[in-house]
Amino acid sequence: MTDPIKMWQLLPTENPLVKLSIRLLSFVPSSASIERIFSLMGDTKTKKRNKMKTKKLQDITYVKSDLRRRQAKNGTARRRLKRHFGNVEPKGKGTHRGRMKDEEIINYKIY
Secondary structure (H helix, E strand, O other): OOOHHHHHHHOOOOOHHHHHHHHHHOOOOOOHHHHHHHHHHHHHOOOOOOOOOHHHHHHHHHHHHHHHHHHHHHOOOOOOOOOOOOOOOOOOOOOOOOOOOHHHHHHOOOO
């Protein structure tokens, strides 16, 4: 038999090879999670921490990502402010909620 689709259709679904294949081939490839990890690693390994060994960087990244996951699960994660660039006026009273003007963003310093 040369047609692989017909071959797979002939195999019973209880076959361990079929079960494994369905499980492995059903994963949807996505780069979002790996991008998040690289971002965490980039935040950790800076110019001042350039001599950090790979194992320590992996450990710190694991702890940070686990803390974020737990905080998200428990609902204790810090709410992040959305930055709106330009002169976007808030709608209604009391809706300013952390919006920063362009000048504030430019002059904002992180210590």
